[in-house]
Amino acid sequence: MWNMLIVAMCLALLGCLQAQELQGHVSIILLGATGDLAKKYLWQGLFQLYLDEAGRGHSFSFHGAALTAPKQGQELMAKALESLSCPKDMAPSHCAEHKDQFLQLSQYRQLKTAEDYQALNKDIKAQLQHAGLREAGRIFYFSVPPFAYEDIARNINSSCRPGPGAWLRVVLEKPFGHDHFSAQQLATELGTFFQEEEMYRVDHYLGKQAVAQILPFRDQNRKALDGLWNRHHVERVEIIMKETVDAEGRTSFYEEYGVIRDVLQNHLTEVLTLVAMELPHNVSSAEAVLRHKLQVFQVLRGLQRGSAIVGQYQSYSEQVRRELQKPDSFHSLTPTFAAVLVHIDNLRWEGVPFILMSGKALDERVGYARILFKNQACCVQSEKHWAAAQSQCLPRQLVFHIGHGDLGSPAVLVSRNLFRPSLPSSWKEMEGPPGLRLFGSPLSDYYAYSPVQERDAHSVLLSHIFHGRKDFFITTENLLASWDFWTPLLESLAHKAPRLYPGGAENGRLLDFEFSSGRLFFSQQQPEQLVPGPGPAPMPSDFQVLRAKYRESPLVSAWSEELISKLANDIEATAVRAVRRFGQFHLALSGGSSPVALFQQLATAHYGFPWAHTHLWLVDERCVPLSDPESNFQGLQAHLLQHVRIPYYNIHPMPVHLQQRLCAEEDQGAQIYAREISALVANSSFDLVLLGMGADGHTASLFPQSPTGLDGEQLVVLTTSPSQPHRRMSLSLPLINRAKKVAVLVMGRMKREITTLVSRVGHEPKKWPISGVLPHSGQLVWYMDYDAFLG
Numbered sequence: 001m002w003n004m005l006i007v008a009m010c011l012a013l014l015g016c017l018q019a020q021e022l023q024g025h026v027s028i029i030l031l032g033a034t035g036d037l038a039k040k041y042l043w044q045g046l047f048q049l050y051l052d053e054a055g056r057g058h059s060f061s062f063h064g065a066a067l068t069a070p071k072q073g074q075e076l077m078a079k080a081l082e083s084l085s086c087p088k089d090m091a092p093s094h095c096a097e098h099k100d101q102f103l104q105l106s107q108y109r110q111l112k113t114a115e116d117y118q119a120l121n122k123d124i125k126a127q128l129q130h131a132g133l134r135e136a137g138r139i140f141y142f143s144v145p146p147f148a149y150e151d152i153a154r155n156i157n158s159s160c161r162p163g164p165g166a167w168l169r170v171v172l173e174k175p176f177g178h179d180h181f182s183a184q185q186l187a188t189e190l191g192t193f194f195q196e197e198e199m200y201r202v203d204h205y206l207g208k209q210a211v212a213q214i215l216p217f218r219d220q221n222r223k224a225l226d227g228l229w230n231r232h233h234v235e236r237v238e239i240i241m242k243e244t245v246d247a248e249g250r251t252s253f254y255e256e257y258g259v260i261r262d263v264l265q266n267h268l269t270e271v272l273t274l275v276a277m278e279l280p281h282n283v284s285s286a287e288a289v290l291r292h293k294l295q296v297f298q299v300l301r302g303l304q305r306g307s308a309i310v311g312q313y314q315s316y317s318e319q320v321r322r323e324l325q326k327p328d329s330f331h332s333l334t335p336t337f338a339a340v341l342v343h344i345d346n347l348r349w350e351g352v353p354f355i356l357m358s359g360k361a362l363d364e365r366v367g368y369a370r371i372l373f374k375n376q377a378c379c380v381q382s383e384k385h386w387a388a389a390q391s392q393c394l395p396r397q398l399v400f401h402i403g404h405g406d407l408g409s410p411a412v413l414v415s416r417n418l419f420r421p422s423l424p425s426s427w428k429e430m431e432g433p434p435g436l437r438l439f440g441s442p443l444s445d446y447y448a449y450s451p452v453q454e455r456d457a458h459s460v461l462l463s464h465i466f467h468g469r470k471d472f473f474i475t476t477e478n479l480l481a482s483w484d485f486w487t488p489l490l491e492s493l494a495h496k497a498p499r500l501y502p503g504g505a506e507n508g509r510l511l512d513f514e515f516s517s518g519r520l521f522f523s524q525q526q527p528e529q530l531v532p533g534p535g536p537a538p539m540p541s542d543f544q545v546l547r548a549k550y551r552e553s554p555l556v557s558a559w560s561e562e563l564i565s566k567l568a569n570d571i572e573a574t575a576v577r578a579v580r581r582f583g584q585f586h587l588a589l590s591g592g593s594s595p596v597a598l599f600q601q602l603a604t605a606h607y608g609f610p611w612a613h614t615h616l617w618l619v620d621e622r623c624v625p626l627s628d629p630e631s632n633f634q635g636l637q638a639h640l641l642q643h644v645r646i647p648y649y650n651i652h653p654m655p656v657h658l659q660q661r662l663c664a665e666e667d668q669g670a671q672i673y674a675r676e677i678s679a680l681v682a683n684s685s686f687d688l689v690l691l692g693m694g695a696d697g698h699t700a701s702l703f704p705q706s707p708t709g710l711d712g713e714q715l716v717v718l719t720t721s722p723s724q725p726h727r728r729m730s731l732s733l734p735l736i737n738r739a740k741k742v743a744v745l746v747m748g749r750m751k752r753e754i755t756t757l758v759s760r761v762g763h764e765p766k767k768w769p770i771s772g773v774l775p776h777s778g779q780l781v782w783y784m785d786y787d788a789f790l791g
Contacts, residue, residue: 024136032143033064207457311337361503366405591632603643623727697768701728
């Protein structure tokens with residue numbers, strides 16, 4: 001019996017050893033092994049990974065790589081490895097033993113040419129064969145500038161992939177592009193060498209312990225949060241990262257990127273998606289988490305120039321002049337401070353402001369995501385009789401404290417009058433210094449928790465890379481969605497002068513801001529000019545709206561924001577007059593990008609608009625389903641209709657999709673729309689028609705040399721566009737010219753050339769359809785911003 005027991009134990013032990021062996025060998029190649037990021041974080045993170053995983057069945061080798069020659073590179077790498085440290089609870093003798101093992105497994109090699117990569121591959125295979133190891137996979141960590149990615153990726157793909165059955169993981173550090181176009185370009189380049197599942201784009205904020213706790217916290221406290229996590233109970237969400245340091249020594253990077261690209265577009269946006277996303281049934285499913293994060297981008301309201309304020313610390317331009325050898329006259333417009341107001345247009349978050357803010361040279365270093373709940377209680381007793389920390393009249397908030405600040409560590413804070421939270425065993429209740437106040441309340445007013453063991457973000461992420469947890473990284477789809485959201489704002493701010501601030505505690509209230517009607521603005525007027533000069537600094541109100549004539553019709557011209565505000569006011573005034581006289585207002589709207597800001601202005605700043613008596617019509621439509629992103633109706637729905645209370649029977653989309661076909665002549669969609677107009681609009685005369693003007697002189701979907709729609713009896717016609725989607729439906733010129741008022745909105749520098757050209761031509765609608773717009777008995781008014789009118 002004893003013999004049988006011994007045999008069974010031996011077989012079990014052998015099975016365990018074989019299972020460990022089967023997990024195989026992992027080669028980790030750190031490119032840029034002698035750089036700052038590697039020295040500060042990555043080598044320590046790799047050492048921690050080794051400590052965590054070495055005894056669990058994997059064997060490792062670590063290859064530090066750079067362009068530096070072997071001897072010098074080995075010396076630099078050895079110096080970086082001197083600072084490795086062990087967890088506080090590890091005995092010194094064990095620490096020394098593990099460090100020695102790690103150093104023996106780490107070697108430097110120069111990776112410069114294709115032959116170098118071939119030699120690396122050959123050496124890894126030889127090592128595996130010599131030790132009789134099975135290869136589990138390879139990790140290539142790109143701690144190098146993005147311009148080097150393509151060559152490295154090509155070499156890895158051509159000669160350094162692991163063998164069959166082994167995985168490849170390629171780790172990429174930001175920046176991932178400068179705007180949507182460059183990010184798309186970089187993604188396309190990388191996509192030619194690697195599969196999506198092989199790429200791990202690092203945002204180190206996702207490795208911060210408080211950030212990584214957002215989804216697990218929401219999941220563990222579903223019961224308490226389900227009724228609170230919505231627009232009915234949340235007053236606002238603040239996502240903040242403040243720094244005391246400035247950009248000295250990094251101005252070459254900062255001049256190219258600035259604070260929005262450096263922090264808001266990535267770190268703070270990632271936190272926003274974790275707070276705002278619908279919680280998957282299983283938060284452990286990487287696929288579900290990534291899918292729900294991506295859905296947040298689909299409901300973000302587009303940003304406009306008024307959504308943001310920007311600042312710059314006063315010594316920044318001087319630092320740029322010194323470090324980049326710029327002339328004394330150079331003044332940078334790069335923001336070092338920014339706050340942005342974001343709205344999410346879905347049922348959960350509609351109307352809740354999300355404030356993202358970051359800056360350098362501020363008064364403290366701190367990061368947090370703060371969810372402030374509405375206080376709907378009314379306490380009859382005076383404050384001295386309130387129950388300590390429990391009164392419903394005290395502030396109610398939930399804070400994911402990312403780090404630094406007065407607390408000095410990651411933490412989760414929940415107001416005691418909200419609920420008692422549940423957290424995993426890796427978090428413990430904490431006590432701060434006596435008298436500490438956070439977010440307007442003493443620390444004792446919170447249930448406060450901190451990690452049992454603090455871990456560096458890169459160590460956390462390296463562990464997730466090793467285990468293939470993709471939900472802690474940025475997918476290509478997520479990246480492009482983020483840039484798609486931020487790029488229009490960045491373009492609109494490119495020439496905006498930032499507010500100057502002295503830095504640190506001297507900032508006082510200079511950067512304080514307020515928000516209202518979808519816009520952010522500084523609380524105090526700017527006391528200084530960007531470029532000193534005689535006289536007081538000009539204020540926006542000093543620039544008046546210009547009134548003139550264009551093609552013998554009234555012209556209104558201003559900067560884009562003032563122009564949109566003026567046009568929105570004029571439309572509302574026209575609507576009020578029409579409703580007062582006739583009981584209803586018929587408004588026909590064009591699609592495209594120019595009216596988006598107008599729609600948003602009407603939706604957020606015109607509460608007196610008579611929407612209940614307004615009929616909305618489309619000037620033109622692309623022949624796509626109404627739910628298609630290319631559809632003009634979809635743009636109207638996203639930016640206007642879902643934000644105003646207009647009876648659904650007063651909304652009249654063009655019937656481009658009938659009998660499961662798009663704009664088929666035999667379905668007579670154009671005739672159906674014409675009959676609907678004739679039936680509901682007196683004399684088929686709209687109260688106001690909003691048009692645009694294309695760079696080729698087209699308006700609505702009436703294009704040069706169009707065979708229909710420029711004359712004749714038809715009210716609605718099918719046309720062909722030179723750009724996709726080609727088929728369109730459009731109001732005809734004769735119908736447009738029956739309107740009581742026609743407003744033509746022209747914006748952007750790209751329209752300067754056609755604006756000049758059309759100002760000189762006569763009535764030539766076949767050549768320039770816009771020239772045929774002239775209401776028979778109504779009024780034509782041109783609205784042009786200064787970029788389009790003056791260039």
